[in-house]
Amino acid sequence: MVATMALEIFAQQTVNGLILGATYGLIAIGYTMVYGIIGMINFAHGEIYMVSAYLAAIFLAVLHFFGLTSVPLLLVAVLLATVFVTALYGWFVEKIAYRPLRHSTRLAPLITAIGVSLILQNYVRIAQGARSQGIPSLLQGSFVLPVGDQGGVVQITHVQLLIIIVAFLSMAVLTFIMQQTSMGRACRATEQDRIMAALLGIDTNRIIAIVFVIGAAMAAIAGVLVSLNYGSFDFHIGFITGIKAFTAAVLGGIGSLPGAMLGGLILGLAESFFAGFVNSDYKDVFAFSLLVLVLIFRPSGLLGQPQITKV
Amino acid sequence: MNTLLDVQDVTLRFGGVVALNRVSLQVAWGNITAIIGPNGAGKTTLFNCITGFYKPQNGHIILTPPNRSATHLHHLLGQSFAWSDLVHPGQVWGKLRAKMFGGPHSVCRAGIARTFQNIRLFKEMTVLENLLVAQYRQLNRYFIGGLLGTRYFRDEESMAINRAMEWLRFFALEADANRLAGQLPYGHQRRVEMARSLCTDPMVLCLDEPAAGLNPMETQALSQLIRRLKNEFNLTILLIEHDIGLVMELSDHIVVLDHGEVIAQGRPADIQRNPRVVEAYLG
Numbered sequence: 001m002v003a004t005m006a007l008e009i010f011a012q013q014t015v016n017g018l019i020l021g022a023t024y025g026l027i028a029i030g031y032t033m034v035y036g037i038i039g040m041i042n043f044a045h046g047e048i049y050m051v052s053a054y055l056a057a058i059f060l061a062v063l064h065f066f067g068l069t070s071v072p073l074l075l076v077a078v079l080l081a082t083v084f085v086t087a088l089y090g091w092f093v094e095k096i097a098y099r100p101l102r103h104s105t106r107l108a109p110l111i112t113a114i115g116v117s118l119i120l121q122n123y124v125r126i127a128q129g130a131r132s133q134g135i136p137s138l139l140q141g142s143f144v145l146p147v148g149d150q151g152g153v154v155q156i157t158h159v160q161l162l163i164i165i166v167a168f169l170s171m172a173v174l175t176f177i178m179q180q181t182s183m184g185r186a187c188r189a190t191e192q193d194r195i196m197a198a199l200l201g202i203d204t205n206r207i208i209a210i211v212f213v214i215g216a217a218m219a220a221i222a223g224v225l226v227s228l229n230y231g232s233f234d235f236h237i238g239f240i241t242g243i244k245a246f247t248a249a250v251l252g253g254i255g256s257l258p259g260a261m262l263g264g265l266i267l268g269l270a271e272s273f274f275a276g277f278v279n280s281d282y283k284d285v286f287a288f289s290l291l292v293l294v295l296i297f298r299p300s301g302l303l304g305q306p307q308i309t310k311v
Numbered sequence: 312m313n314t315l316l317d318v319q320d321v322t323l324r325f326g327g328v329v330a331l332n333r334v335s336l337q338v339a340w341g342n343i344t345a346i347i348g349p350n351g352a353g354k355t356t357l358f359n360c361i362t363g364f365y366k367p368q369n370g371h372i373i374l375t376p377p378n379r380s381a382t383h384l385h386h387l388l389g390q391s392f393a394w395s396d397l398v399h400p401g402q403v404w405g406k407l408r409a410k411m412f413g414g415p416h417s418v419c420r421a422g423i424a425r426t427f428q429n430i431r432l433f434k435e436m437t438v439l440e441n442l443l444v445a446q447y448r449q450l451n452r453y454f455i456g457g458l459l460g461t462r463y464f465r466d467e468e469s470m471a472i473n474r475a476m477e478w479l480r481f482f483a484l485e486a487d488a489n490r491l492a493g494q495l496p497y498g499h500q501r502r503v504e505m506a507r508s509l510c511t512d513p514m515v516l517c518l519d520e521p522a523a524g525l526n527p528m529e530t531q532a533l534s535q536l537i538r539r540l541k542n543e544f545n546l547t548i549l550l551i552e553h554d555i556g557l558v559m560e561l562s563d564h565i566v567v568l569d570h571g572e573v574i575a576q577g578r579p580a581d582i583q584r585n586p587r588v589v590e591a592y593l594g
Contacts (some may be wrong), residue, residue, distance in 0.1 A: 173458065181457030182443065182450040182468075189433050189444040196431045199362060201419040201448040201511050203412065 008152035011145075013276035014269065019160050019229070021268020022167035026222035027245035028252070028260035029174065030090075030215025036191045036255035037211045038102075040109045044093055044116035046242015048216050051120060052086040052223030053233040054128055057135045071138050075228075079166075083220045090216025094209055102205075117238075124235040132234035135227055163225040170221050171261050174214065178257060187211060191255075247291050253304020262302060266290075314375060315340040315547050316423075316515055321360055321370035330356045331367065332571045338515065338564075340377060343541055343548045345558045348568035349591060354551045355428065357568065358517050361549070362425045363388055363418030374421055376514055387417040420448055424513035426504045428520045428551075434493030438484065438503050441492050442475035445510035478506040482536065498529050502536075509540075516540065517549040522557055530554060534561055559583070567591065 027049055034042045059081045060074070068074050097112040142157040178184035190197040190207045198204045226241075227233050244267065252263025267287055274286040294302065316338040323331040331353050338344045346354050359365040361372055366388050375381040389410040396403050409417070433441050443450075450471055456464035479485050482502040487495055492503055501521060508516060518537070522530045534557055540546045552558050558565065558579070565582045567575040569591040575582060582588055 177458060181464075182447055182471075183457070185436075185440055185444050186447050188436060192433045192435055193431055195364070195415070196427075196433070197444070198415040199364070199419055199425060200445045200507070201416050202444070203414065203416050205412075205414065 004148045004150035004152045007148045008154065009276045010273075011147045011152075011154040013272045015154060015156055015160065016276075017269035017272035018265065019163050019268070020272055021248075021265035022164060023222040023226050023241075023264075024245050024248040024268050025171065025261040025264025026167055026218045027241065028249040028264045029171075029218045029257065031246050031249040032252070032254050032257060032260040033187075033211045033215050035249070036257075037187070037194075037208055038098070038109075039106065040098070041113070041246070042098075042212075042215070043110070043113040043242070044097070044120060045215065045219060046238035046245065047117045047120035048086060048089055048093070048238070049219040049223045049241060049245075050233070050235065050238030051089055051124060052082050052216075052220035053227040053237065054124060054133070055085050055220070056082045056224045056227050057133055057233075060135055060138075075138065075162075079221065079224050082224050083217045086220035086223070087213045087217045090212045090219075091209055093216075094212040098212075099205065099208075121235055121238065128235065130235065132232050134232040137231055138228065157229075159225075159229050163229060166221060166225060170218065174218065175257065183210065244287070247287065250301055251291055251294055253298075253301025256301070256303045256305075259301055259303035266302075313340040313377065314338070315377075316361070316549075317371070317373045317375065318357075318361070319371045319373070321357070321367045321372060323356060323360060323365060323367045330571050331360065333370070334568070334571070334573055335370075336566045336573060336576060338547060338549060340547055341541065341545055342563040343537065343550060343561050344564045344566065345550045345552060345562035346566045346568060347552065347555070347558055351570075352568040353571040354568055355519060356571075358425060358519055358549070358551065361515075362423055362517060363415040374423065374515070376422065382421050384418050384421065384423070387413050387421065388415070389413045419511055419513075422512075422514035423517065424508035424511045424515070425517035426501075426508050426519055426521065428523060430497075430500045430504050432492040432500055432504055432507070434491065436492060437489050438479070438492050438495070439472065439475055439488045441503060441507050442478065442510045443471055445507045446471045446474065446512075449512065475506075475510060478509050481539075482506045498525055501525065501533075505536075513546070515547045515549060517551075519551050520553065521550070522552060522554050530557060533557075537561055 027045065030045045030048070031042060034040065034045070056078055059078045063074055063077055068077065093116055097116045098109045101108045101112060137159070139158040139162065142155050143161070144153050144155050146152065147154050178187060186197065186202045186207055187210065189200070190202060190204050194204050197207070245264065248263035248267045249260045250263070251267060252259030252261070267290070270290050271283045271287050275283040314337045318334060318336045321331055321334045322329070334357060346357065348354055356365065360367050361384070363384060366385055372384040373381050374384055386405070387409055390406050392403070392406060396406070433444065436444070450467055476485065476488065479488055482505065484499060484502055484506065487499060487503070492500065495503065505518070505521065521537070522533055525533060537548060537550070538561065541548060550558070550562065562579055565576065565579055566573055567582060567588050574587045574591060575585045577585070
């Protein structure tokens with residue numbers, strides 16, 4: 001009986017961890033790509049994610065008001081609209097806060113990133129209020145799968161299934177774009193040697209803007225999915241989720257795209273196993289301890305390449 | 312003589328140090344022009360100005376392709392606005408455009424390509440990918456096409472691959488096409504870098520010490536390749552080189568720099584006898 005319980009918790013926490021990890025991974029992509037291309041940590045990225053949750057709620061309300069009642073159509077429309085507008089946010093943030101500082105010290109854009117983060121938080125607080133907002137659950141129902149032979153079950157709601165499908169699909173699409181298209185090649189070239197890429201005719205400023213747009217779009221996908229799942233959010237959710245996603249990016253090796261996805265999944269699974277089997281109050285402690293451990297043995301992260309300094 | 316690249320009175324200062332002092336030179340269309348001089352003479356700095364990496368404080372660098380209008384290369388890097396813009400509002404648009412979208416990449420797009428003394432390949436990418444990156448300008452840049460695998464995208468992609476393979480064949484590198492660029496031997500990397508800069512479809516190819524680190528046999532092969540580039544592809548070549556034998560053998564025109572100034576220029580035979588050149592090299 002105890003074994004069945006453990007198996008049941010294990011299966012349920014695997015599902016929960018995958019969902020949590022997929023969203024961390026999606027957000028971590030923004031951190032890792034921006035770091036890879038201009039070597040800065042975009043602390044405003046968590047706030048972009050928060051903004052996307054609000055945008056999703058707004059689009060949902062507006063589209064519903066105009067009579068769009070079919071749930072699948074509504075989901076697709078909200079996702080596309082949110083991704084588009086959030087990508088615009090990412091583009092503007094790069095244009096206004098980081099591009100003018102491109103040739104200054106490395107620390108300057110870090111400070112503006114913190115500034116942008118505060119501005120976005122307070123802008124949303126003033127515009128939308130400090131109380132937490134919610135969206136109605138659009139998808140009801142769940143699948144119940146049997147686990148083991150003693151009648152244990154694991155429950156996957158439709159929203160959770162949607163999260164897993166959309167998250168992994170968008171990661172696959174992004175990987176394909178980066179590996180197979182000429183734009184992706186230009187991104188990778190700019191990441192390796194920005195000056196050389198410019199001398200080969202690549203408009204590196206544009207590529208950097210594209211990377212910010214991609215990062216924001218991925219965060220927006222996560223934002224829509226998470227707010228569909230939990231149903232409520234406030235102006236402060238960007239902070240802790242952003243820190244977690246950043247941790248995932250560092251865990252996987254910052255600068256590495258598959259690393260961000262892997263780091264997100266590992267962090268999500270670790271957190272949810274710890275919460276399920278040990279103590280849910282200390283799951284964050286465990287996640288960060290994991291980070292410390294990994295960095296002691298692999299300072300460049302799981303899939304990151306060690307920096308070789310030429311003497 | 313048909314001047315393709317005209318460098319007029321270029322001055323570049325780093326703080327108080329004058330790196331280039333009123334450097335003027337003309338590069339004729341279809342010629343091989345060599346820039347020589349002692350270490351620290353400003354040869355690479357001049358290259359950096361020509362390729363849009365540095366912006367000189369004074370002077371003009373003008374590219375005049377045959378039968379086309381002239382391009383001021385440093386205008387492509389963005390100019391500051393001046394009072395005269397009020398009198399000629401027509402030029403404001405061009406300045407604004409260069410400020411917003413200009414940069415070294417527009418110099419490359421104007422038709423100038425370069426290689427580096429210390430090789431700068433994208434080491435984590437395959438040789439073929441390196442060459443495809445250089446064709447970015449000619450390619451379809453919209454990822455939607457690539458995502459959906461449209462016929463247009465695939466046609467363009469295969470055209471780009473063909474073009475890259477042609478250059479790889481020219482440099483005898485086909486066998487390395489799918490290897491990572493960072494794993495190739497040194498001599499191969501040099502040739503990959505040249506092939507890559509040729510993929511940008513340049514008019515002027517600037518080679519910064521292409522023979523550095525090559526053995527005499529490899530240098531001989533390189534010299535033949537450079538000559539073929541000039542004869543078969545009508546390329547104009549600017550060359551920085553310390554191997555005087557190679558320079559004398561290849562070049563049509565030699566410019567000697569010392570302490571950021573042009574101390575002599577002319578045909579190889581004249582340069583050899585020039586007393587100032589001998590002094591700069593020996594003294």
